[in-house]
Amino acid sequence: MRRVVTALALSSLALTACGGGKSISAPSSAGTSSAPAAPAFWPLTCEPLNGGSAATTHPVYIAKIPNDSNARPQYGLASADFVYEELVEGGLTRLGAFFYSNLPSKVGPIRSTRLTDIGLAKPLGAHVVTSGGADVTIKAVAAAGIPLITMSNPHVRRILDGTHPGVDSVYADLKQLGVEANQPSATPASFLPCGKFKGSGTATSITVKFSGASTTKWSYAGGKYTMTNGYMNAGDAFQPTTIIVIKVRTSDSGYGGYQGAYVPESHFDGSGKAIIFSGGKVVKGTWHKNGVNGTPTFTDSAGHPIYINPGHTFLEMIPNGNDPQVAEGTVTFS
Structure with a gap:
């Protein structure tokens, strides 16, 4: 039977689907010991620990990775806990990959940090692994108290082996960064509202359009989503259980990109339309985030x-069309 493909701009989503579900929480401490119980779940994936603790002596790392043909192949993404995609100049996109439960020895290519990263890194106390950034961005990230790990660190370095062009030839060894971090043992708070997802409709094919230059396509099978037009290294692909598409406000970052190209900043604070895919199901709703320090929730x-x-x-994170220089993003699914 032929399926009907539904195209929608998130600005016009009719929020008729029912979400809900049941939350997951760690068990309370037992006995009379004053020591807190070990966390029951990894903070970025909500996956059970099966004993032990999620505390580490290294922070969450966010690696900034380009998402265009020059970035092929992207390394290390299969080890990430969580990944976001943001709009950058020229209608292209960039990835921010969160690493905490598993630190690979090769991640990249590594590119520059963006103002958007503040709202993602701040709630977790994450360190951003980057090749650098514009002066206005570096100052703003520093003012937000977010540590940057740049090419001044020996574990973030350029390797001219012919795999990538010069600007895309920087890689990071997160495993060694973690070994040398030597911070007090700690676990960040859960980034997402963990629980049992309930979707009302079926969606096994998803197309997310950021701009005329960038569209990301996904297919669902076997409990995982696969990016069908990405640049990940063979056998090293990030295959999420859940895809969250949100509409965000964009604004001028305050500096020009390559050849003066307009550089948008995506704002991950406040609220906006959302559509969530998991287990081949879908639900429409609204995202909420209380400032750059807050963690997101969905209703x-x-x-x-x-x-x-x-x-x-x-x-x-697709644009909501409020910026006259940035067109509204759309989603198609079937």
Whole structure:
């Protein structure tokens, strides 16, 4: 039977689907010991620990990775806990990959940090691994108290082996960064509202359009989503359990990109339309985030919370069309 493909701009989503679900929480401490119970779940994936603790002596790392043909192949993404995609200049996109539970020895290519990263890194106390950035961005990130790990660190270096062009030839060894971090043992708070996701419709094919130059396509099978037009290294692909698409406000970053190209900043604070895919199902709703320090939550059209299934998550941050220089993003699914 022929399926009907539904195209929608998130600005016009009719929020009629019912979300809800059940939250997951760690068990309370037992006995009379004053020591807190070990966390029951990894903070970025909500996956059970099966004993032990999620505390580490290294921070969460966010690696900035380009997402265009010059970035092929991208390394290390299969080890990421969570990945987001943001719009940058020229209608292209860039990835921010969160690493915490597993630190690979080769991640990249590594590119520059953006102002958008502040709202993603701040809630977790994450360190951003980057090749550098514009002066206005570096100052703003520093003012937000977010540590940058740049090419001044020996574990973020350029390797001219012919695999990538010069600007895309920087790689990071997160494993060694973690070994040398030597910070007090700690676990960040959960980034997403963990629980049992309930979707009302079926969606096994997803197309997310950021601009005329960038569209990301996904297919669902076997409990995972696969990016069908990406640049990940063979056998090293990030295959999320959940895809969250949100509409965000964009504004001028305050500096020009290559050849003076307009550089948008995506704002991950406040609220906006959302559509969430998990287990081949879909639900429409609204995202909420209280400032750059807040963690996101989601509600359906009736105001009920939407929970995110344990597993890996990919966040698509598409423009809502408020910026006259940035067209509105759209989603197509079937």
